[in-house]
Amino acid sequence: MSAPLVPTTSGRVRGAQRSDGTTVFWNIPYAATPAGAGRFAAPTPAPSWSGVRDATSPGPTAPAPVRGGFGDLDMRPILGPGWFPGPDYLGVNVWTPDPSAAGLPVLVFVHGGGFVAGSARAAVADGTGFARRGVVLVTLNYRLNAAGWLHLPDAPANRGLLDVLAALTWVRDNIAGFGGDPDNITLFGQSAGATIVGAAVATAPTGLFRRAISQSGSGLGAFSTAQAALVTRALADQLGVSPDLAGFADLPDERIIAALPAVAGLDVTATGETDPLLKLTSFGLVAGTDTLPGQPAHQVAAGHGADVDLLLGVNSDEANLYLVPTGTLDQITDSDLTAMAARAHRDPERLVRTYRARRPAASVGQLHAAIMTDGLFGAGTRALAEAHAAHPGSGTHLYEFAWRSGAFDGTLGTPHSADLPFVFNTTDIPALLGPHALLGPDEPPAELAERMQRTWVDFATTGDPGWPGYDTVHRPTMRIADTWERVDDPRPEERLVWT
Numbered sequence: 001m002s003a004p005l006v007p008t009t010s011g012r013v014r015g016a017q018r019s020d021g022t023t024v025f026w027n028i029p030y031a032a033t034p035a036g037a038g039r040f041a042a043p044t045p046a047p048s049w050s051g052v053r054d055a056t057s058p059g060p061t062a063p064a065p066v067r068g069g070f071g072d073l074d075m076r077p078i079l080g081p082g083w084f085p086g087p088d089y090l091g092v093n094v095w096t097p098d099p100s101a102a103g104l105p106v107l108v109f110v111h112g113g114g115f116v117a118g119s120a121r122a123a124v125a126d127g128t129g130f131a132r133r134g135v136v137l138v139t140l141n142y143r144l145n146a147a148g149w150l151h152l153p154d155a156p157a158n159r160g161l162l163d164v165l166a167a168l169t170w171v172r173d174n175i176a177g178f179g180g181d182p183d184n185i186t187l188f189g190q191s192a193g194a195t196i197v198g199a200a201v202a203t204a205p206t207g208l209f210r211r212a213i214s215q216s217g218s219g220l221g222a223f224s225t226a227q228a229a230l231v232t233r234a235l236a237d238q239l240g241v242s243p244d245l246a247g248f249a250d251l252p253d254e255r256i257i258a259a260l261p262a263v264a265g266l267d268v269t270a271t272g273e274t275d276p277l278l279k280l281t282s283f284g285l286v287a288g289t290d291t292l293p294g295q296p297a298h299q300v301a302a303g304h305g306a307d308v309d310l311l312l313g314v315n316s317d318e319a320n321l322y323l324v325p326t327g328t329l330d331q332i333t334d335s336d337l338t339a340m341a342a343r344a345h346r347d348p349e350r351l352v353r354t355y356r357a358r359r360p361a362a363s364v365g366q367l368h369a370a371i372m373t374d375g376l377f378g379a380g381t382r383a384l385a386e387a388h389a390a391h392p393g394s395g396t397h398l399y400e401f402a403w404r405s406g407a408f409d410g411t412l413g414t415p416h417s418a419d420l421p422f423v424f425n426t427t428d429i430p431a432l433l434g435p436h437a438l439l440g441p442d443e444p445p446a447e448l449a450e451r452m453q454r455t456w457v458d459f460a461t462t463g464d465p466g467w468p469g470y471d472t473v474h475r476p477t478m479r480i481a482d483t484w485e486r487v488d489d490p491r492p493e494e495r496l497v498w499t
Helices: 036-040 128-132 145-149 159-178 192-203 225-239 253-263 296-301 334-344 348-358 364-389 446-462 492-498
Strands: 005-007 012-014 023-029 052-054 091-096 104-110 136-140 180-190 211-215 309-315 396-401 476-480 484-488
Touching (some): 005 159, 023 128, 091 128, 091 159, 104 446, 128 136, 136 159, 145 159, 145 253, 159 180, 159 192, 180 192, 192 296, 192 364, 211 446, 296 364, 309 364, 309 446, 309 476, 334 348, 348 364, 348 492
Parallel strands (some): 012 052, 104 180, 211 309, 309 396, 396 476
Antiparallel strands (some): 005 012, 023 091, 476 484
16 A cells, blocks of 8 residues: 655655555644754744655654552553653654545544653554544644743743644644545543643634544633742752753753652642642643633633533443542541541531532542542533533533443443543553453444544534433533433532532
8 A cells, every 4th residue: 555645834744654544643743843942932833854854753752750550450551651752752743544535524633641651652642533423633743841831931821732832823724635524623632631622622723623522621720820839949959950941941851750749749738728639630721821821611601712612521320430549538637528528628627518418428538539529620621611511602512421340340430531442442452441441341332433533533523422412501511421421410519519
């Protein structure tokens, strides 16, 4: 089979054609390689090249620490194989059914990893299934941890978000050469990637993308500038440098990465504000900045992104990913619950009381997990849905993924990230299967993966995933499991307590 050549704004690229007829192009630069002080600058266009760039094998990834999983649970299929150093790591991978086609819907995926780790080389995010369904699928790398998110007083904020917007600009300008429709781009992401998607909806120029999907993100997940400054000071103190661009500009990536554990789980509530990420990570979006003036849900409430169709949802037991494999769930005490509730809410007693009333038989650990699930993902997702649906004519759809894994003797439930293999139809990855693996010891239902991927494709194509749009009266939510069930306003008390 001849290797396809495609022209881009920087030069021609050669992809690899698969035996099934689809073609993949690996690691096409969308921005110049950040180096030195440039690691903390806004992205700049990728330089041009002469001849043909080989795009037949995966490329390097953004500097990041090792993050293999939680307890006995291997998360490398979700997060990727780790840091592969090298230039041109700000690149995109493109799967297409046919580079010579025209007008195909385009899906652009933003990976998760707590804003600290992850990459577009994650096995789960293979775009072959989407390409077989007639979609051009794009995955991308963006700057992580300090390079992407450390808040410096003399550098642009939210550089990881700026990278994603730069990648979208590249997609808009180039995707027609891969068979895609530049006027029908859907941005989607999971976890940190989903929270970035919400920020993109709230800040991107009109017309950069048409639709967006947020899988386990939050429209209320940004730190304040005061909280971000605490992280900057702590990391600077650990490295013995000043908390500004001059202090960090010449530090090698390896030294910065080695210092990150010292600021993991930093208590940002010292500012008197709640912690939007509940000590799960010390890096992330920063609101109150030129690049993100307010929380994404608040920006959307003001009218930003009202023209973007939005599909968003959460998993039923998100927090179980962090609590079950580590054995933490059964060790949580009443004081642990109280402390976590205080980080999450300005009225922690009311918060705990509300969740306990709905779950009278729940253990302290189960209450902790339920509140943590909503504190990290559920409340912010519902806030974004409410803000978007309030605008007349906006297309908003909400779901809850509820298929239960049999892992850890059935106690893992529906944890964070369990939806991702179903969306990409990659549930057959061996590392995802087993008694201590994300999807459990039994074969996951193939029909569920087929239906979920088809739903994502339908939404990207038409804006309709197959159930009624969300409104602020009935609040229809599709509960996705072995069977699919529409539920109206499934948890009103828990929605109200966060409002």
